[in-house]
Amino acid sequence: MRGVFFVAALASVFAVGMICVFLLGSGIPTIKEIGVANFLLGTDWSPSNVPPSFGILPMIVGSIIVTFGAVVIGVPIGILSAVYLANSCPSRLYRFLKPGVDLLAGIPSVVYGFFGMAALVPLFDSSMLSASILLGIMILPTIITLSETSLRAVPGELYEGAVALGARHYRSVFGVVLPAAKSGVIAAVVLGLGRAIGETMAVIMVAGNQPRMPEGLLEGVRTMTANIVLEMGYASGIHRQALIATGATLFIFILLIDLSVPLITRGHSGSRLLRLLGRARKGAAT
């Protein structure tokens, strides 16, 4: 039976391997055929022109800008909300807020899309700004839940030590507890970032989807994800291959983001107050 369990355990390894083989195996030859520079740095996406042109730089830039916007909006609100839930929330309120955050995480992306179409698009058009705001909302639960978990994992004595040194509540939280939870919070942000760059349906419904270089916050933009879904339905031949290659490019972006997590979280120095506390503790021990 050990063998059966082992094979089952290898399923996820196998799945990642197969995704690499099929996506990269199909995408990379296409990128070579189109030309690496033409594909990744080309600014013209005209699949039906003669000869066709498959430059996805506008989509890459679009994805990056929209994701950046989502992070700018979602991360501060998310982390501050997590601080409230982990360190300042009365349990009576927590009983409502926590399931609320879970519901926010569970709302399907199409529902977010419908909301965006009717609530954001009339204000900001189908634009980069609408997409960023919507994605900012969508990554909130990821950031809140994971930051809250790592904030709660910080030993209570750190907070108590800071308060004992005379720091007020929020100064203790922001000066000691949050820096101590830094690596978890950074991981939360990176995961949120991955979710934002990979989001598809909600973005399609509010971003406008014009395949041209992004020109301004209130102009339309097309992301890599949108490019795939919008055109896969009718694409064939090299056009279809180019869409799969777009997916492969997105996949590589995600892998790079995944790989960066341990690199970023390795060095964490903490704040002045935290170091002071550490020294005080060491002093007490000796």
Add this chain to the structure above:
Amino acid sequence: MTGMKIKENIMKWLVWASIALTAATLAFIVLFVVVKGLPYLKPSLFSLTYNSVNVSLTPALISTVILTALALVIAVPFGVFASIFLVEYAKRGSKIVKFIRAMSETLAGIPSIVFGLFGMLFFVTFLGFGFSVLSGALTLAIMVLPIVLRSSEEALLAVPDSLREGSLSLGAGKLRTIFKVVLPAAAPGIFGGVILSSGRVVGETAALIYTAGTVAQIPYSPLQSARTLSVHMYALSGESLHVGEGYATAIVLLVLVAVINVASSAILKRANRNRI
């Protein structure tokens, strides 16, 4: 000292404003969808067959249930067995455990559209399943595998070693101990995780459009195409005539997700209470 006090107050207001904004956003989204969709929540929306006039959601609702069940039937054995290997057999912290966990985390971070593309290339084209419930369910099974694995691993780890030792000392073998003692003790935790992952399946769209297809029918064979509620909503978003019905579908979907959330957190809470 007053400077400190001002700073403290600023921090306090920032934190309060953020949590208020988060809560208000959720309330706004839910209210918005309900207000927009409620007038369209008519009996015709629930008629048994779909046509372009009634845009019925019943076939999509049934397809959602079928697809979810099928995806979980495929993913749960793999996830649970994998977690048994990681917790009961492999040496904790060994290289193979780390590697499998890293791969599972990579899988968890892959966007659904990438799963969709893979499913299209592998299940639909390479294996020749076509746009079908089977292709969709297999794609979704891979997608939820890390969630099932993670939660059942946590559930197994939470079973105290004294239970295992007790069973072994009574003469039961390792396998018997796992199936008769450890798994029953971990069952609520595993079940909670499974329900949670069904929430992910219910909301999925991008991974299904090019694997399960978008035909609005009740599938009578796993090789037929079907659309889930989420895909149904996306299809409606393109038809300006039926956006209202789209919001009505969104209400049904929200209720479904809320029920799934409440059920899974209730089960997980009970599982945690039993532990102590």
